[in-house]
Amino acid sequence: xxxxxxxxSATGTTVFTVMSALAVQHGAINLGQGFPDYDGPEDxxxxxxxxxxxxxxxxxxxxxxPELRQAVAAANRRFYGLEIDPNAEVVVTSGATEALTAxxxxxxxxxxxxxxxxxxxxxxxxxxKLLGAVPKLVRxxxxxxxxxxAELAAAFGPKTKAILLNSPMNPASKVFTAAxxxxxxxxxxxxDTYAICDEVYEHLTFDGWKHIPLMTLPGMRERCLRIxxxxxxxxxxxxxxxxxxxxxxxxPNVAKAHQNLTFTTAPNLQRxxxxxxxxxxxxxxxxxxxxxxxxxxxxxxxxxLGFGVLxxxxxxxxxxxxTPLGFAGDDVAFCRHITETAKVTAIPVSAFYAGADAPHxxxxxxxxxxxxxxxxxxxxxxxxxxxxxxxxxxxxx
Numbered sequence: 223x224x225x226x227x228x229x230x231s232a233t234g235t236t237v238f239t240v241m242s243a244l245a246v247q248h249g250a251i252n253l254g255q256g257f258p259d260y261d262g263p264e265d266x267x268x269x270x271x272x273x274x275x276x277x278x279x280x281x282x283x284x285x286x287x288p289e290l291r292q293a294v295a296a297a298n299r300r301f302y303g304l305e306i307d308p309n310a311e312v313v314v315t316s317g318a319t320e321a322l323t324a325x326x327x328x329x330x331x332x333x334x335x336x337x338x339x340x341x342x343x344x345x346x347x348x349x350x351k352l353l354g355a356v357p358k359l360v361r362x363x364x365x366x367x368x369x370x371x372a373e374l375a376a377a378f379g380p381k382t383k384a385i386l387l388n389s390p391m392n393p394a395s396k397v398f399t400a401a402x403x404x405x406x407x408x409x410x411x412x413x414d415t416y417a418i419c420d421e422v423y424e425h426l427t428f429d430g431w432k433h434i435p436l437m438t439l440p441g442m443r444e445r446c447l448r449i450x451x452x453x454x455x456x457x458x459x460x461x462x463x464x465x466x467x468x469x470x471x472x473x474p475n476v477a478k479a480h481q482n483l484t485f486t487t488a489p490n491l492q493r494x495x496x497x498x499x500x501x502x503x504x505x506x507x508x509x510x511x512x513x514x515x516x517x518x519x520x521x522x523x524x525x526x527l528g529f530g531v532l533x534x535x536x537x538x539x540x541x542x543x544x545t546p547l548g549f550a551g552d553d554v555a556f557c558r559h560i561t562e563t564a565k566v567t568a569i570p571v572s573a574f575y576a577g578a579d580a581p582h583x584x585x586x587x588x589x590x591x592x593x594x595x596x597x598x599x600x601x602x603x604x605x606x607x608x609x610x611x612x613x614x615x616x617x618x619x
Contacts (some may be wrong), residue, residue: 229351236344237573241557245567251591251599253520254557254567256392256538258590262458263498263505270461270494282489285477286314286465293496294450294465301424302438310470313477314492316484317462318422318451323349325418325447325466326384327479330355334383337374341574343392343420355383359576364541364584365532367396371405378409384416385409387436390423390536393574393586397431397535407439416472417442422451422464425506427536428514437467444469447476452495454538455509457590461491513538513589516596520589523600527607538590541571545583547607552582564606566599 225231238255245252261267285291288308295308306312315321322345330336332354338346340361350357358377360370378385387406389398398406410417417436424433437446447468453459466476521540525531530543549556553570561567571584589596 227352229348233348237554237569238344241561241567241569244558244561248562248565250561250565250567251595251602252567253587253589253591253596253599254569256588256590257459258457259592259595260457262456263501266456266458266494266498266501269497270490273490273493278489278493280489282486282492284481284486285473286312286487287489287492287496290314290465290492290496290499293499294467297450297499298467302435304435304438304443304467306467307470311468311473313466313468313473313480314487315464315466315480316487317453318420318449318464319345320462320480320483321449321464321466322346322386322418322420324476324479324483325449325468326350326353326355326386327483328447328472328475329384329416329418331383333381335379335381337377337382337385337415339385339387339391340576340580341391341393341571342386342576343388344573346386347576350386356381357576358382361575361577362391362394362396364394364543364571364581365530367391367394369398369402369405374406375409378413378415380413382413382415384418386418386420388420389436390421390427390433392423392537393539393541393569393571395532395534395537395539395541397427397433400434403434403436403439407436407442410445411441415445417446419446419448421448422454423537424450425455426510426513426538428510428517429535431535433536444471447472452491452498455506456495456498457509461488461495463487463491463495516589516591516593519593520587520596520600523596523603524587527600527603532584538588539586540589541584541586542568543584547610553585554582557585560603560606564602566602566606 241254291308291312294312295306298304298306330353335356337358437448452463521531528546532541534540568585572580
């Protein structure tokens with residue numbers, strides 16, 4: 223038979239699937255994949271259940287139900303002061319991953335260049351390549367993940383069509399500063415490029431850090447395609463409801479891409495997400511505070527074990543350097559080792575880089591779990607480390 227798509231055929235199973243399967247095999251606590259082990263707000267879930275029973279289960283409008291588009295526009299105004307036309311500047315998608323693909327499809331032609339920041343979410347690179355565009359990678363380095371301004375400026379050129387920006391950033395857990403965003407905005411305007419803004423963790427920021435949409439900066443309103451996620455905002459990752467906010471000049475192409483990907487999204491879930499977006503400020507404040515407490519618990523426990531724990535300003539994740547523990551292998555080997563022996567699973571950070579020269583001594587832990595699960599994971603890691611230390615002492619004697 224003739225060969226299938228070269229890029230997809232050459233793409234291996236994702237590290238998330240591999241590590242999750244390994245976690246099941248060894249009965250490990252899975253702190254690898256970023257999904258909560260608790261459900262979302264009861265009133266939002268009930269709204270979805272009740273919406274199934276009122277005879278509105280046929281195709282909703284392509285761009286989303288009016289009540290959800292209105293809720294997205296209202297949230298933009300409420301949180302960021304953005305005035306958005308719900309009828310012309312919002313497109314609802316089946317998850318933020320589809321939203322990313324639709325946004326890229328809307329603006330890219332084969333041969334266009336797209337600036338991507340490493341470490342990066344694993345969907346970005348394959349979609350850019352599948353569309354025939356050319357990725358231009360710029361690397362942020364641990365532990366501070368500072369924006370390398372000279373390298374970023376050098377990545378922009380005559381063929382640059384867009385930059386894909388993730389803030390708060392997975393897996394770096396970085397919230398881009400106002401100064402960094404201003405620098406990116408200036409490059410976008412100087413080179414006349416679009417900005418596709420993956421902002422799924424927009425409400426999950428800690429220690430006083432505030433998310434600033436690039437779209438709010440001067441001159442960026444018409445250039446940005448801003449992506450939000452009900453899954454992250456309401457701890458309902460299985461619902462796969464995303465939403466794109468963009469200028470009315472961009473929305474028609476985004477809608478056409480969405481039409482050719484999934485066409486529409488379950489109407490009962492859309493209506494429930496509209497209920498969620500209208501929740502009072504306390505919900506969003508407590509959402510972040512609850513996650514910050516979990517971050518603190520896991521970070522303190524990892525630090526006590528000897529890990530070099532990096533700052534987490536936002537998202538579901540904390541990155542840790544295992545070098546101080548004296549493990550001889552790389553991050554992939556370390557994640558396999560602790561899954562098999564400590565019964566705790568993490569994700570190797572090198573999986574978020576395209577190049578072979580990626581850092582190989584950092585791992586990512588997800589803290590969007592119940593406190594008792596985090597405590598049990600730390601207890602298992604403590605027992606594992608004690609066993610290793612005892613073995614090292616015995617070998618030395």
